[in-house]
Amino acid sequence: MTSPSQSNTNVAAVSLVAATAIVIADMVGVGVFTSLGFQVQGLSSPLVVLLLWLVGGVAALCGAMCYAELAAMFPRSSGDYNFLTHAFGPAVGFLAGWLSATVGFSAPVALAAMALGEYAKSLLPGVSPMMLGLGSILFVTMVHLSGVRQGSVFQIASTGLKIAVIVGFIVVGAVAGWRAPALDLAGSFQANQVFSAPFAISLVFVMYAYSGWNAATYIVGEIRDPQKNLPRALFMGTGVVIFLYVALNAVFLFTTPIAEFSGKINVAEIVGTHLFGEAGGRLVDALISIGLISTVSAMMWIGPRVTMVMGEDLPALRPFAQRSRNGAPTFATLVQMVVASLMLFSQSFESVLEFTQFSLTFCSFLTVFGMVKLRYTRPDLPRPYRAWGFPLVPLVFLSVTLFMMYYLLETRPLQSVAGLAVMLAGLLVYAVVSSAQLGAMATRLSKLRLGLIFAVAALGGLSLASPKAQAASPDDNARFLAGLPVPAESPLAPLTKTAAWENHARSFDGAFKLVDATQLSHVRNWAKDNLNLPKRSNLFYLFSGPDFLYANAFFPDRNTYVMAGLEPPGTPPDVSKIPEKLVPTALQGLERATRTILQVSFFRTAEMSGQFSLTPTKGTLPVLYVFLTRSGKVIHDAQVVRLLENGDIVEGEKAMDASTGGTKGAKIVFSSPGGPDQTLYYFQANVINGSFAKTGLDALFTKLGDGDALVKSASYLLHGTPFSDVRNSLLNHASAILQDDTGVPYRMYGGGWSVKPFGHYSRPIPIFHYAWQGDLAKLYQKEAPAALPFGIGYRWRPNQSSLILAVKKETKAAASQSAPGAAAAAPAQAPTPRN
Incomplete structure (x- = not known):
């Protein structure tokens, strides 16, 4: 196992501001702009909906505290891979690393790039969304290949623009259409809804919108004074996002009649149109597309660090560990760019995300559980930061995450089990790549060949491990579209539970x-x-x-x-x-x-x-x-x-x-x-x-x-x-x-x-x-x-x-x-x- 110092051979160039920016950028995608329409269907009280976003933020903050303790203990890049390796051993760590390095970041990059292209049609109506998405991936890749310092500057600038756009919408929206005086805020709070099934189910989707609060742990080895700055970056980034999310949803709820966006996915566009006319709706789409650049950048920055650290530990993956003179993991970054681009072109990222949601959630659950385990099994380890409120804080996060896994198993059992199988397939890969005999083979393989083998193995392994989806019959499709139940064995059955x-x-x-x-x-x-x-x-x-x-x-x-x-x-x-x-x-x-x-x-x-x-x-x-x-x-x-x-x-x-x-x-x-x-x-x-x-x-x-x-x-x-x-x-x-x-x-x-x-x-x-x-x-x-x-x-x-x-x-x-x-x-x- 490589010591932490080995991944710090390059000068730590990432400041607290840049680390905070990467947390914010990775968290703020399109979820906050699209999910409110479905929450208000089961929750009629605006204050309960805002409480929902606040509760989700608190749960994310609990997770951030736990990850901060682990990152301060083991200040090495790669996130879950590093933490699970210390808590449960290298084989378990490799499972998380295998998932992250293959599809865990490539699929979200492809999704964010496609969303960027779709929203950007308001700015560039004649350009293909696919080409806009691909262009964003290539551009961001080139920025991060130029070096850690250059990537940091770009991340700070693009995230600052994203924050400015959201804050501007909040301020202008509040001034243009605030209706709070017309609402009986105290009377609108319905405590019984807080303990209802719609609140619990909506919390699952709110937590997805908050995902990314642990982003800085993937680059902790590049952060200056990580024992102090990493916890600060997680807390500040998560805190800023909590404020933005609650304030943004407050503007949505208090400026636009709920009936206009209830059950709708394009909430931000509807609110923009309501406040500023048709041009306002198009402007909101354009602003969302601009903000998504920082999301693509964040994931193209942190994803390759997982493969890089795995290359430091495993001789068979050694080419992935190589950095440029400017500190960028060149080969790992290029491989992630290729995989994300292939997913974008094949439109496979949607199905990949479905199969990996359960596994990625399970990794977070296991990581925080590992933090609790180490408190009792290794109390002697130095802890520059200790999670506040132990054991309540990890218990809150574990409870919420456990409910999310239960919901996924209940609504998407096939995809969830298949995703877990893909993750466990990493054990076979680990058995192969950890073999000592492969060290010499790795030196004989060119980087290009190894990259192709790794990319094909990742995509092909997912395809083989994932069960072939049974094609829905014409009648199944018709019944789904008509709002009628489909047979339980139909591949469309899980979608009828949304x-x-x-x-x-x-x-x-x-x-x-x-x-x-x-x-x-x-x-x-x-x-x-x-x-x-x-x-x-x-x-x-x-x-x-x-x-x-x-x-x-x-x-x-x-x-x-x-x-x-x-x-x-x-x-x-x-x-x-x-x-x-x-x-x-x-x-x-x-x-x-x-x-x-x-x-x-x-x-x-x-x-x-x-x-x-x-x-x-x-x-x-x-x-x-x-x-x-x-x-x-x-x-x-x-x-x-x-x-x-x-x-x-x-x-x-x-x-x-x-x-x-x-x-x-x-x-x-x-x-x-x-x-x-x-x-x-x-x-x-x-x-x-x-x-x-x-x-x-x-x-x-x-x-x-x-x-x-x-x-x-x-x-x-x-x-x-x-x-x-x-x-x-x-x-x-x-x-x-x-x-x-x-x-x-x-x-x-x-x-x-x-x-x-x-x-x-x-x-x-x-x-x-x-x-x-x-x-x-x-x-x-x-x-x-x-x-x-x-x-x-x-x-x-x-x-x-x-x-x-x-x-x-x-x-x-x-x-x-x-x-x-x-x-x-x-x-x-x-x-x-x-x-």
Whole structure:
């Protein structure tokens, strides 16, 4: 084992200010800007939420006291690796070092760099977030390779900028929008919430936001007078962050209505927009991106020190111990840069973080437990600093950390156990690299080869040790997005235990319960009583967008649904591929995208397109998944397809190739539980004259054969000459058309159709005032139909809504001449029921 002095062969160049800066920079990432929205869902009292952040800070401070005692005793860089080696032996120390040196810092660097790129879009909208993130890693690496002194200066400057940005936001926010006098602060405190489950669970995520309080222990060997300055750096850094976190959340809570950011991830942006307008929200994003530079810098500084010290101790890793003349561990830094960049490009850092959270938390628990152990087993060791309040202080930290591990095992058992397995795999690596025979081999290996071997072993070992994630089925994805439980064995099951999903499920439960009670149940009953049509295989529903809800309510059990709209289909959603931090955003996007139709029975195309662009679940397919699942359907398969001009449908790889041409669409195969397979096609189609024929829809209708049509909320396009082709196609191919007044004009049905009115015909809404149909009004006056028990179309209130059912007389006559059983004749090939 190398003595502490061996890692201090270079002049200690890190000042107290720089050491404090690295603690602050490593602690303050994006957690404080994103987690409040989920805390206020279970904690309604603002003062209790602030107490939550204060309690989390106290727990972090307890950990800092314990680490300060260990660092003053053993002032050697590398953090947990050094402390666990002294407390439990080199093998246990190597486990922590193996985890930190491979993925423990590389994955957070990649995550911080990607977050920097995403937030920086407000400043540089035309630059790829991936390239911005990669650029930040390369730039910071070059700074730290230039030397310890240069890295210290940069860390102080970038952290000072971060603090200035946050303090500036706190001050300006407080001045611009302080509402504290309007709050009954004493009355708002609810003591019972402090002892509630939401408080305990929220504390887990608050502790993640405070992680990094031990950062300076990884460079203690480079700090001037470490026995004095290291404890001071930990206390000052943690204390500053506690103040910033509590004050920042106070501004969030007391300046912006909680309802605006409850359940949301982009809290800082929402508050900035509320206080300063849309430009303020973009400014906040830009400021967060600037602050993240210091976070990337801190982890690129301290991470290589673990590998460096391991190289001092183990001959097989000796190249990692080499420093430049300026004191920088060049080789170790370059290896971490390569691994972090690979994770950034492969987008694997999210899954890596999931697998390592439990192991990293366990290392902190074991380190503080080791400090307690040494108090009793080695009371003779010199202790320049002794943790205050022993044994209460370590007991507080151990209790909080133990609860965090319990929560991770409860909510993510597979990832937690797998992460522990990855850490324990380090024992095998230790057995190999600690072999004396490898010392000579290390000298024969070039540094480049050893670096590649180490990087590949780290990434490959994680991949092999981690269980291969079972792919979520289309139905699992649909149920998750729809806010419905998934099977316990589904890889998405752990995500259903998050506050974001639970809030989403409650939101959709309430929304769909309401729309079923006020609308869909009445539509289904009305359809049974009034749509006495022969059962046909197909439904043609153009101008539909992803509205399967009303297609199914009016025309259930059709073999094939053909739907079309201007909205893109997107790709079949795979929740497992959405970065976990963006899942809440995706769920919120779905809620926004479906809000209009759930309230007023139709989509607004422009509005929905904008909503799709704000969520990782882009396109109509996620909404179709939700509507199918909430209609009681089971989804078996979904894929992208293309509709050719001749009506042929291309599937598979050719459909993904834009050079195939045709109309882009999607195909979903589904069924009612135990029922036969059904198919839904959705196509992104512009059906104006000149484009309609090229879409292939008319040819597809011909190939599918007899069917009915549904038209509603179609902006009266079928009234005008520019859409005469699609209008004629519906009149030619549909045996019956159910529509509101925006569909085919009444005058165009002529003598070959029988038309029956329902509801009350009102004048079109003002924007479509020109589409008034006097002849249709006369029909309503003559027939005097009963009011519809539901609202439909632009006049979506029940007493204003209207529908007409147009049936081809030939079809009606043919049906009347058929035997009673023929009216519901099965298609040529009977579908196969699902078990």
